Amino acid sequence: MTMPNNEKAIIAGFKTMRDAEQALEALKKLPVVDMRVNRMSEHPIEELDTDPQNAITGDFPGLANAVYNTVMDLNSSVLVNADPSASGLSDGGGDNNIGTDVVLTVVVNEDQFAQAKQIVQQHGGQF
Structure with missing residues (x-):
């Protein structure tokens, strides 16, 4: 399945569920096509x-x-x-992503992409 040309996806990792949920709440102010938060783990x-x-x-x-x-x-x-x-x-020290087990996925229209990306980064999201 492919995305329409006028939509873009953001997939960002967070260290805490709280930070991801705060980003999700802030993103609700935009006309979002779809979004979700999931915890990922090897186990x-x-x-x-x-x-x-x-x-x-x-x-x-x-x-x-x-x-x-x-x-x-x-x-x-x-x-x-x-x-x-x-x-x-x-503790994931430095630049590695150890401990980044919460994933926020959001799909927005292309013209909201920069603003959505900024919101995710403000709440600690890593790309």
């Missing part, structure tokens, strides 16, 4: 069975089980433990 919580674990009993294979409050096997847990979102050992 979506929806894919994992939720079952609270007890760290005192040792009944979980790793940190990710406690952080995500889920049940997963040892192999999966080791992989998920290595992710910065579980360990918290990376």
Whole structure:
């Protein structure tokens, strides 16, 4: 599916859902064709069975089980433990996009594109 010639899309990453939602609210003042906010992850919580674990009993294979409050096997847990979102050992420092897991997608008419892009950037959106 292709976009009409008079429309442009913006796809921007945010570090927090709050910043993305504030940008979304500001964008509603423009004649927007479509927009949405989604959280992206290598390990979506929806894919994992939720079952609270007890760290005192040792009944979980790793940190990710406690952080995500889920049940997963040892192999999966080791992989998920290595992710910065579980360990918290990376703040995304500098110019990389670690921790930018919220995505705002907006489609606007071409004549509103510059203004929409400016709004997204003002709220911390990264392209």
